[in-house]
Amino acid sequence: MSQSASVGECPHIPITVEFTGGLELLFGNVRKHKISVPSRMSDGSPTNISYLLPYLVDNLMQDQRKEMFIMEDNVRPGILVLINDADWELEGEEKYELQPGDNIVFVSTLHGG
Amino acid sequence: MPAKESQKICMDCKDADAILHTRHRHYCGACFKRFLSHKVAMRMSKFKQMKKSNGKAPKLLLPLSLGISSSVLLQIINEDIGRQFAKTFVNVGFEVHVLVVDAQGGANDDVYDAVSKAFSRLSFTKLPLHSVFEYVSEMGEIIAEYANQNFVDQEQATNEDRLTAFRTTISSPTSRSDLDSVLLTRLVVEYAKSLNCEAVIWGDSDTRLAAKTLASVAKGRGASLTWSVSDGMSPWGVNFDFPLRDLSKPELEQYLSVCEELSGLVVPDAPISEDVLTKNLSIDDLMMRYVRTQGEKYRGVMANVSRTANKLQSTIGSDDPSCPLCGGLVGNVKGNSGVTVANQSSDNYSAKFCYGCMRSRPESSIK
Amino acid sequence: MAPTACFNCKEARAVIIRPKNRHKLCRACFLQVFETEVHETIIGTNLFYPGERVAIGASGGKDSTVLAAVLKTLNERYNYGLDLCLLSIDEGIRGYRDDSLETVKRNAVQYDMPLEILGYGELYGWTMDQVVAQIGKKGNCTYCGVFRRQALDRGAAKLGIKHVVTGHNADDVAETVMMNLLRADLPRLSRGTSIVTASGASDIKRSKPLKYAYEKEIVLYAHHRQLDYFSTECIYSPEAFRGSARTLIKDLEKIRPSSILDIVKSGEDMAALVPSDGSQHSTQCSSAAAAAEDDVGGCGSQNGRTSGGEMAAMEKELAQNESAESRETEIRLPNRGQSSLGYQSKSVKKQTLGHCERCGYISSQRICKACTLLDGLNRNRPKTAIEVSVSAEDEETSSTLMRQMERTQLTNS
Numbered sequence: 001m002s003q004s005a006s007v008g009e010c011p012h013i014p015i016t017v018e019f020t021g022g023l024e025l026l027f028g029n030v031r032k033h034k035i036s037v038p039s040r041m042s043d044g045s046p047t048n049i050s051y052l053l054p055y056l057v058d059n060l061m062q063d064q065r066k067e068m069f070i071m072e073d074n075v076r077p078g079i080l081v082l083i084n085d086a087d088w089e090l091e092g093e094e095k096y097e098l099q100p101g102d103n104i105v106f107v108s109t110l111h112g113g
Numbered sequence: 114m115p116a117k118e119s120q121k122i123c124m125d126c127k128d129a130d131a132i133l134h135t136r137h138r139h140y141c142g143a144c145f146k147r148f149l150s151h152k153v154a155m156r157m158s159k160f161k162q163m164k165k166s167n168g169k170a171p172k173l174l175l176p177l178s179l180g181i182s183s184s185v186l187l188q189i190i191n192e193d194i195g196r197q198f199a200k201t202f203v204n205v206g207f208e209v210h211v212l213v214v215d216a217q218g219g220a221n222d223d224v225y226d227a228v229s230k231a232f233s234r235l236s237f238t239k240l241p242l243h244s245v246f247e248y249v250s251e252m253g254e255i256i257a258e259y260a261n262q263n264f265v266d267q268e269q270a271t272n273e274d275r276l277t278a279f280r281t282t283i284s285s286p287t288s289r290s291d292l293d294s295v296l297l298t299r300l301v302v303e304y305a306k307s308l309n310c311e312a313v314i315w316g317d318s319d320t321r322l323a324a325k326t327l328a329s330v331a332k333g334r335g336a337s338l339t340w341s342v343s344d345g346m347s348p349w350g351v352n353f354d355f356p357l358r359d360l361s362k363p364e365l366e367q368y369l370s371v372c373e374e375l376s377g378l379v380v381p382d383a384p385i386s387e388d389v390l391t392k393n394l395s396i397d398d399l400m401m402r403y404v405r406t407q408g409e410k411y412r413g414v415m416a417n418v419s420r421t422a423n424k425l426q427s428t429i430g431s432d433d434p435s436c437p438l439c440g441g442l443v444g445n446v447k448g449n450s451g452v453t454v455a456n457q458s459s460d461n462y463s464a465k466f467c468y469g470c471m472r473s474r475p476e477s478s479i480k
Numbered sequence: 481m482a483p484t485a486c487f488n489c490k491e492a493r494a495v496i497i498r499p500k501n502r503h504k505l506c507r508a509c510f511l512q513v514f515e516t517e518v519h520e521t522i523i524g525t526n527l528f529y530p531g532e533r534v535a536i537g538a539s540g541g542k543d544s545t546v547l548a549a550v551l552k553t554l555n556e557r558y559n560y561g562l563d564l565c566l567l568s569i570d571e572g573i574r575g576y577r578d579d580s581l582e583t584v585k586r587n588a589v590q591y592d593m594p595l596e597i598l599g600y601g602e603l604y605g606w607t608m609d610q611v612v613a614q615i616g617k618k619g620n621c622t623y624c625g626v627f628r629r630q631a632l633d634r635g636a637a638k639l640g641i642k643h644v645v646t647g648h649n650a651d652d653v654a655e656t657v658m659m660n661l662l663r664a665d666l667p668r669l670s671r672g673t674s675i676v677t678a679s680g681a682s683d684i685k686r687s688k689p690l691k692y693a694y695e696k697e698i699v700l701y702a703h704h705r706q707l708d709y710f711s712t713e714c715i716y717s718p719e720a721f722r723g724s725a726r727t728l729i730k731d732l733e734k735i736r737p738s739s740i741l742d743i744v745k746s747g748e749d750m751a752a753l754v755p756s757d758g759s760q761h762s763t764q765c766s767s768a769a770a771a772a773e774d775d776v777g778g779c780g781s782q783n784g785r786t787s788g789g790e791m792a793a794m795e796k797e798l799a800q801n802e803s804a805e806s807r808e809t810e811i812r813l814p815n816r817g818q819s820s821l822g823y824q825s826k827s828v829k830k831q832t833l834g835h836c837e838r839c840g841y842i843s844s845q846r847i848c849k850a851c852t853l854l855d856g857l858n859r860n861r862p863k864t865a866i867e868v869s870v871s872a873e874d875e876e877t878s879s880t881l882m883r884q885m886e887r888t889q890l891t892n893s
Contacts, residue, residue: 021542021699022711072390077730080699086495087700090484090504108711109542109651109699110726287736330657331732331739335746339753392734399735403728411791413798417664424666425753442749451673451748452524452692468745472738476502 012036013047013100017056021108023079026063033060037098049081050094052104069106078110133367142371149360149368153189156356160312161206172208173354174305174313176297179213179224179380183316185365186357187211188375190314191232198234209314211235212304214297216242221380228378240304243272245296248303252296255437259466263475286395288473291332294397295439295470298341302349312352317342320362320408322355322419324400331396334469337441339427342419346429348440358419361412362405436467443467488513495704499694499737507704514693514701519554521692525675528643530561535596535641537632538566538587540580543647545587545709546698547690551645552591566591567644569631570599571624572607583710590708598635600627604850606857614857623857626849630841633684641684648688651695651729654740657747658725663794670754673747694740696733724791 014036024031041051053075057066068076074094075081081088082105083096098104121131123141125148131139140148164170175190177183190209197205211232213225218241229237246252256279257266264282266275276296283289305313317325322342329338340347347353357365369375391399408415434443443465445451463471484494484504492506498513505513522528536551538544548566555562568584570577581597588595601607604627606614611623636644653673660669671677676687690698702709732739835841836848843849 020703020711025711074390077391077727077734080696082495082703085507085704086483086493087497089497090494105703107699107703109695110730285736326661327658327728330661330746330750331736331743333739333742333745335743336749336753338750391731394735396732396735396739399728399731407791411795414662414791414795417798418661421661421664421666421669424755425750426755428753446749446752448752449748450525451745452521468742472736472742 010038010040013039013098013102015098015100015102015104017052017060018103018105020105022110023069023106023108026065026068027056027060028062035060039098046097048095048097049083049088049104052098053094075106078108080107080109081105082107133371135364135367145371146368149185149364150189150192152359153186153356154193156354156358157190157193157207157314159354163311164206170206170208171311172210172309174301174308174310175209175211176301176313176315177211177213177228178316179221179228179378180316180382181369181379182318182321182357182362182365184228184375184379185368185372186314186316187228187232187235188372190356191235194234209235210308210310211237212301213237213239214242214300215239216293216297224378224380231374231378238304240300241273242293242296242300243276245300245303246272246275248307249299251437252299259438259470260475282475283473284476286393287332287397288475290395290397291469291473298439302347302351305351306349310351312354313347314354314356316357317355318357318360318362318365319416319419320404321401322358322422323408323415324397324404326418326422327404328397328400329469331400332469333472334439334441334467336428336446336467337439337469338422339425340429343423343425343427345427348429348435358423361408361416363408436465436470438466438470441467441469496697496700497737499696499733500741502737510697511701511704514697515550515553515557518550518689518693519558521675522554522560522689527675527687527689528560528562531563532561532643533563533565533641534643534645535565535567535632535636535639536593537644537646538568538584538595539647540568540583540587540710541647542699542702542707542709542711543649543690543695545583545647545707546693546702547645547647548587548591548593549705549707550701551689552593564591564593565639565641566593566595567632567635567639567641568595568597569628569635570597571628572600572609574609580710583708586708596635596639598631598638600631603627603631603634603638604854606854611857614860623853626853630848630850633686633841636684643685643687645687645689647690649690649693649695649698650740650744651726653688653691653747654729654743655725657743657750658728662725662791666754669747670751673744673751692741692744 014034017033017035018031019027019033020031027033037047037052037055039047041047050073053070053073057070061069069079070076081093083091084103085105088094088096121139123129123131123144124138125140125144129141129143131141133140133142133145135145135148160171160173175183175187177187194205194207194209211229213228215221215225222239225237225239240248249255253266253268253275257264260279260282264279267278268275270278280289280292283292301313326338326342329335329341334341339345340353342355344354344358345352369379389398394402404415404418428442428446431447433447435441436443443463444467466474486492486494486506486509487503488505488509492508494504495507496510497504498510528534534551536544536548538548548564551562551564554560555564566584566588568581570581584595584597587593599607601610606623608624615623632644632646636642656672657669660666660672673691675689675691676685701707729740729743732743736742834843834846836843836846836851838847838851841848841850845852847855
């Protein structure tokens with residue numbers, strides 16, 4: 001994995017990532033993942049959701065079909081993102097900077113009922 | 114474009130080399146042009162028919178964007194008039210006036226000059242978009258009421274500044290493009306009325322009409338389809354007609370590629386950038402992109418869209434209140450018992466403006 | 481970023497932004513507003529009468545789970561006096577329905593509602609596993625789709641219930657509007673948006689109380705109420721999703737979040753603008769009847785969603801008609817049926833619908849598709865002529881299930 005270079009140097013922050021509404025199927029059928037991510041991105045600024053997305057694809061996603069989760073470098077339309085239970089639009093969307101203990105939920109609305 | 118090495122012969126004249134291809138047929142340039150002209154002539158024949166029945170050639174206004182489609186329409190109609198004239202000298206089936214609305218501060222003035230010179234048989238007018246304040250005298254009041262507390266119309270300012278001030282209150286690309294086309298339509302209509310035109314002949318291709326249909330639906334303007342993309346009476350007493358409705362944008366582009374008369378006289382389309390993120394597009398752009406990309410695979414399906422809209426029954430002539438801004442119906446079409454409108458919060462609801470216009474209204478609180 | 485206060489109560493932290501008006505609401509206010517709007521829809525359309533027995537078509541997915549939860553809440557809050565039950569259909573595919581049926585069973589306990597599970601076996605004498613054993617994996621989807629379409633109605637009839645509610649939401653309705661424009665289907669355009677689709681024959685009324693509810697809000701409602709629902713994988717098949725009207729709708733939502741309801745509004749207006757042909761059929765009756773026939777249930781997990789596959793089939797058909805049609809237009813007199821300015825008067829041909837001679841179900845043919853398919857199965861001759869006339873939507877809604885079945889078989893072996 002390519003991120004190994006950054007590991008070790010900068011401190012990590014623990015967060016919880018959840019995939020529901022069918023998305024869990026892309027992540028080994030596991031809903032809740034406790035992970036820790038580097039607190040700084042390669043340019044030195046605090047880690048945000050933009051950084052988290054490809055990180056999840058590279059490190060957690062088991063399905064090859066990346067476009068099921070990411071489109072145009074952002075979350076695919078139809079997938080909701082909740083940051084500590086709030087719609088991520090209230091928190092600055094992909095620019096939201098991760099805090100220790102954050103709970104990030106990705107919910108797919110694309111499956112039926 | 115088809116490659117040169119193909120030895121195909123035109124399927125129409127069975128003589129010249131075929132260089133163009135559409136609808137499973139190969140054509141030479143001349144036959145391709147004839148095929149397209151014929152499709153337009155079919156649509157225009159209703160005007161000649163009118164002349165036959167009441168002896169007076171109807172006056173038509175052709176709004177020219179200087180882009181591909183309306184320029185091809187201009188060329189085809191000009192040729193047709195030329196042919197009629199050659200045959201009968203004065204007895205031409207309709208009279209066409211061309212209007213160019215300039216929304217870009219004269220950026221295409223040189224093209225306009227060249228076009229009006231090249232088509233000297235027709236009369237041309239150029240108006241800036243902000244002259245809508247002049248032609249629709251109550252426009253200042255309308256938009257002041259429409260924009261609510263977000264905008265105060267300065268009547269003493271120049272029309273150009275008034276329009277700019279209004280446009281800057283609208284934050285989203287979708288609403289801006291929506292309101293621009295509302296204002297453009299109003300200006301074209303008022304100008305057509307000032308010339309006593311019977312109809313406006315719009316240069317929308319079938320591709321554009323499909324995109325417009327889908328976009329109108331997505332913007333809550335479904336009830337306006339009966340005139341905004343359909344042949345028939347508009348809310349302002351002038352007919353709207355779409356003589357290019359049987360021709361796709363790619364076909365018009367092919368026409369242009371073999372039409373010497375138009376060379377240098379057309380402003381090329383600004384490409385819909387591939388790298389613009391979807392969420393930053395306007396709904397109009399998204400639909401154009403959708404129809405064009407899907408149209409490559411599903412031409413027939415896309416052609417269905419405007420054809421379906423053209424079958425809807427017009428509400429023009431009913432006593433239902435209409436929107437002072439766009440002319441659309443306020444409230445629901447008779448027989449629609451849906452509760453969407455009632456379901457709106459007071460912010461988005463107006464007894465005066467229609468649903469679609471309220472959706473494009475400047476937001477009262479910028480988020 | 482400082483927390484935003486709720487637009488409604490001005491106190492609690494806002495956690496959602498409403499797509500239709502961008503209001504920022506806290507959890508409690510959101511749940512309240514969501515429920516109230518469904519209530520207003522129900523009241524505004526006179527959907528129920530006191531004492532009515534209503535079956536909720538339950539798949540265990542988010543839409544029907546939210547529908548059940550909200551109807552239970554409203555029934556108690558506003559004393560509708562409804563007798564609610566859950567009705568689930570089991571296609572009879574081992575390993576596929578198990579999880580969702582388990583979810584429905586838990587829902588029945590959670591909402592204290594009686595649950596009826598009816599299998600294809602009981603309804604048709606054939607489970608899908610048996611159908612597959614008979615005809616193979618290829619083409620079985622046709623059977624599944626056709627059977628599902630009637631299953632809820634037949635199930636309700638069996639229970640003596642005359643009203644089935646389904647979880648179709650605003651996104652589903654918006655998608656239907658777009659699809660009907662693309663397939664130039666005026667009759668469906670005229671009825672696809674109506675909240676109630678009654679079927680004259682079976683006496684069963686179908687309705688969609690969530691037709692004004694955004695899918696996004698349904699998912700958030702389920703999330704914030706911690707509802708127990710099950711999600712299936714089908715929709716994650718890229719071919720079934722790419723290029724579909726669904727993609728378009730999700731893109732639109734990104735651009736202007738209100739647009740889904742705006743499409744529903746446009747669809748309702750257009751429905752009222754579809755010209756009638758002036759035939760002796762009352763519009764009301766024929767359109768309502770037809771609706772029962774084409775309310776595609778999708779793969780149980782897919783609320784009648786459409787896809788590129790359907791468009792491909794449509795395009796093929798159109799291309800076949802094209803050359804003939806274009807020649808026809810060349811010679812047609814342009815001024816037929818002229819009004820003063822030469823605009824043609826508008827009329828559309830209505831579909832004529834009757835009842836299946838065999839089972840009495842609404843059908844445009846003498847024998848309905850389900851009965852024709854059953855005939856074939858029962859005669860041990862699965863390749864019946866119906867295969868060629870099966871509409872694109874039957875094919876499509878079922879192809880995802882076929883993939884499911886392939887997967888299931890793999891895991892079973």
